[in-house]
Amino acid sequence: MSDTSRIDVMKNVRKGGLSGIGYKREIKFADLVINNKSLYETLVDKGFDYVSCLGWSFSDIQLNGINKLLLKSNPDFDNDRYAIFICPECGDLGCGAISVNIKRVGDIIIWSDFAVEDNLGLYEIEYDRLKDLGPFYFQYDQYEAAIKSTFELGDTFIR
Known part of the structure; x- marks a missing residue:
């Protein structure tokens, strides 16, 4: 096993505005900072x-994301994989995810x-671009504290 890494969290912003494919909305989210x-x-x-799937959206969705990354909920995909970065427009895994x-x-x-x-x-899982x-x-205690700290760090939506 390799040396342990450190995971931290910081508030980050995906800038909004016009792009080549239309309007992109600004979103504040919990970025994952590794080493x-x-x-x-x-x-x-x-x-x-x-x-990141953490720190933004409705509170129940944020808690679900936290529980998944803490392995307290089922994975997002049938192949036992977890989405950690998702569509910033809608959060739908159908748009693709890391x-x-x-x-x-x-x-x-x-x-x-x-x-x-x-x-x-819609497409086969792709590993090459992220190899x-x-x-x-990660040490579990430090990892758990970082993941839990993401709750409501960014944009929280109200139903």
């Missing part, structure tokens, strides 16, 4: 337009096999 590097910025540099395998071994959480996929089967990410090994 002092923003995962959002890493994904933007690779050409992706997804935001997914990862998450496992707990004792006091270690392991994130491995980063990929792009959707829940509609240089991970695996990451």
Whole structure:
């Protein structure tokens, strides 16, 4: 097993405005920072337009995302993978998502096999563009505190 990584959280903003495909809305969300590097910025540099699944949307959806990443709820995909970055417009996995395998071994959480996929089967799971990410090994107590701290960090919607 490799050295453990540190996961932290910071409020980040996906800028809104006109783009080549129409209007993009601004969204404030909880960015995941691994070893002092923003995962959002890493994904933007690779050409992706997804935001973390944490810290924004309705409160119940935020809590569901927290529970999933803490392995207290079922995975998002049939292949036991968890969406960690999702569509910033609607949060729908059908728009595609950055997914990862998450496992707990004792006091270690392991994130491995980063990929792009959707829940509609519109395209095959793609690993190549993210093959240089991970695996990451997190101490559970530090990981749990970071994930829980994302609640209502960004834009919280009211029904």
